[in-house]
Amino acid sequence: EAGVAQSPRYKIIEKRQSVAFWCNPISGHATLYWYQQILGQGPKLLIQFQNNGVVDDSQLPKDRFSAERLKGVDSTLKIQPAKLEDSAVYLCASSLSTGTGRGYTFGSGTRLTVV
Amino acid sequence: GENVEQHPSTLSVQEGDSAVIKCTYSDSASNYFPWYKQELGKGPQLIIDIRSNVGEKKDQRIAVTLNKTAKHFSLHITETQPEDSAVYFCAASEGGYQKVTFGIGTKLQVIP
Numbered sequence: 471e472a473g474v475a476q477s478p479r480y481k482i483i484e485k486r487q488s489v490a491f492w493c494n495p496i497s498g499h500a501t502l503y504w505y506q507q508i509l510g511q512g513p514k515l516l517i518q519f520q521n522n523g524v525v526d527d528s529q530l531p532k533d534r535f536s537a538e539r540l541k542g543v544d545s546t547l548k549i550q551p552a553k554l555e556d557s558a559v560y561l562c563a564s565s566l567s568t569g570t571g572r573g574y575t576f577g578s579g580t581r582l583t584v585v
Numbered sequence: 586g587e588n589v590e591q592h593p594s595t596l597s598v599q600e601g602d603s604a605v606i607k608c609t610y611s612d613s614a615s616n617y618f619p620w621y622k623q624e625l626g627k628g629p630q631l632i633i634d635i636r637s638n639v640g641e642k643k644d645q646r647i648a649v650t651l652n653k654t655a656k657h658f659s660l661h662i663t664e665t666q667p668e669d670s671a672v673y674f675c676a677a678s679e680g681g682y683q684k685v686t687f688g689i690g691t692k693l694q695v696i697p
Contacts, residue, residue, distance in 0.1 A: 512589075
């Protein structure tokens with residue numbers, strides 16, 4: 471089966487600019503996650519969708535980050551305006567089951583550098 | 586919320602030796618403990634997991650142990666090979682819709 475697709479792979483922007491990341495999960499996976507992985511740290515959950523509804527966005531900095539999942543399939547994560555500390559790899563994952571980690575499939579991520 | 590601590594942060598072993606990575610968690614409600622392997626430029630990949638009703642689980646050269654009383658769990662890799670070199674993450678979750686909290690990661694280097 472095809473994996474989780476993410477684009478772009480790399481992005482360099484200046485602080486205060488905006489940026490958007492795209493994720494296409496595995497077909498049929500109802501649950502979609504966005505994680506932020508800062509260099510040298512473990513992934514941190516930003517937002518979790520079940521179909522097109524938000525299950526958990528408690529760690530999403532809502533003043534600058536937004537995410538949507540259109541028709542319960544693709545998802546976009548946006549940052550506006552970006553700060554230097556947003557430099558990280560943004561990982562998208564999807565799963566059939568509900569939030570247990572089992573069956574998580576991660577994409578390769580988008581590496582964001584804010585200068 | 587849950588806090589997962591992981592050590593060591595780096596680990597170098599000779600090929601054929603064993604490697605052990607240890608984690609602790611804080612939330613007694615956590616009942617699911619997956620381990621992920623992340624290779625350079627790739628997303629984390631689930632390699633093994635364990636639930637709180639099991640004390641040990643083994644899959645070929647990889648084993649995980651869980652001490653729920655002490656809130657400790659560990660990953661054991663035997664007969665290490667160069668392709669085992671990667672960053673390994675432990676994680677914990679309450680299951681259901683609850684989020685998975687990751688440790689900081691251990692960079693394992695297997696020296697041929």
